[in-house]
Each structure stands twice: as structure tokens, then as C-alpha cells.
Amino acid sequence: MKLKLFFFLFLIFFMQTHAQSYIFGKIITEDGAEMQDVAVLNIRTDEMVMSNRDGHFMIAGRAGDELRFVKAGYDRLMKKVTQENIQSPLNVTLIRSIIQIPEVEVKQGITGNLKIDSRNFGPSKKVEKLTKEIDRYIAQKTDPRVLAARPGEFVQPKGQGFSIGKVKDKWDDVDLMKYLRASLGDEYFTDLKIEKPQIDHFIYYVFAGGFERKKILKYGFCSDADLNRFRRFVLTRISSYRAPQTQR
Secondary structure: OHHHHHHHHHHHHHHHHOOOEEEEEEEEEOOOOEOOOOEEEEOOOOOEEEOOOOOEEEEEEOOOOEEEEEOOOEOOEEEEOOHHHHHOOEEEEEOEOOOOOOOOOOOOOOOOOHHHHHHHHOOOHHHHHHHHHHHHHHHOOOOHHHHOOOOOOOOOOOOOOOOOOOOOOOOOHHHHHHHHHHHHOHHHHHOOOOOHHHHHHHHHHHHHOOOOOHHHHHHOOOOHHHHHHHHHHHHHHHHHHOHHHHHO
8 A cells, every 4th residue: 555655655755756847939121020930949859839820929948948939040959948948938039040041143235334334244256345445545645635635625614603594404515514423423433444533534425426405404404214315325436435545
């Protein structure tokens, strides 16, 4: 009889000691949004559950267990279960991973931007020829005659603060030149091997070559379509801009 009583008491003690408990909790993003379908893994038992659409989860475990939280696009998180986590919900916040996305080659139509088009389609014969001409030009010594205006092609526009008669247009060529340079950036021109001191002169050279700009000057507004039209026009004038050097 005493043996049976001892065995019964021992069984009760064993069940209480090894009673299975559950950890409840909620998973959210760093912005406070509930996270669905987060994998919650108990390392000791290899049991895995998924969080519901409200971010809640429930998994068997006990104090001392390690839980792993895994979701694609977020940093993995490890949590060690404490007695407090068994008695109250375990709240978890996952942080979005910083992923380096590899460069993907995307084929697209011609944009008119020499830098973008040459990268997308590879160096064409015209681009290779232009590059050689530019490299040859850069290798030569600077000649003041290169920057000089050619007869009938370029006249220095008036600057701000100087006008003759009544000015009807809101902009003049100086205003448009400054806007184009600010919008496109000096890098756009230096990529074409136009040195910074020559950028203003090159823009005026494009103007003198027939770039239509009456409406732009009249209303003092340059649209995105006008910018794209200017880029395309630049490609037709860049070779002739280098002509004085190749003819010498």
C-alpha cells in the first residue's frame, strides 16, 4: 500500500514538473503592423508554427527554450523564453533586412540620353567614333579659337539687367541656359566630355544650331518634353562642335 501511494505521489510530481506549457505572443513590424505567416520555431522541440493574419502565434515550450522567428525580407530573430513569457504574451518586432539588389540589365527604347542609351544597348559604332573623337580632342592642347564663335552660328546673348526696348519674353537665352544646366546637371555634359568651363558655350552652340525655343522663352517654362527634345538635339550637334579640332 505504501509503495502504491509513493508511486502515485511520484507520478503527480513528475507530471507537474514536466507539464507542457504554451507560449503566446504577437509579431509586428517596426512600423507596428501585424505580421502574418512568420515561422516560429522552437529549437529544442523542432516544432514550428505560423503566425496568423493578426500576427498572433502559439507554440509549445517552456522556460529556457529558444524560439526563432523567420520571414523572408526580415532579419532573423532569436528569443530565449523566460518564466514571464509563459505567464504573459511575448511581443516580438521584426526588422526589415537591408538587401543589396544585383544590377539587372533592362532593355528599353532610346531615351535620347547618351549615357543611358549607351549603357543599355552597348557601345554602337557612332558612340565608339564619338568617344575616339572626344579622346583625341582632350589629348590636344587648349586653343582659344575652339571657344570662339563661328560666323553666323553664335552671338553672345544679352545678360540679365540689360535690354533694349520692351522685352516681351519672360526668359532669355541666359535664363534657359541656366535652367538646362541646373536640370540636367553638369555630369550630363561632362559625360559627353564637355569640360565644365565649356558647358555654357556648348549650350549656346546648340541654341545657334536651330534648337526651337520660342515658346520656352515666351512663357518662361521648360517642360520635360522640351528637356528630352534638347537631349536629342545635343546628339546631333556634339560631333560638329568638335569639328574645328579634327580639321586642324
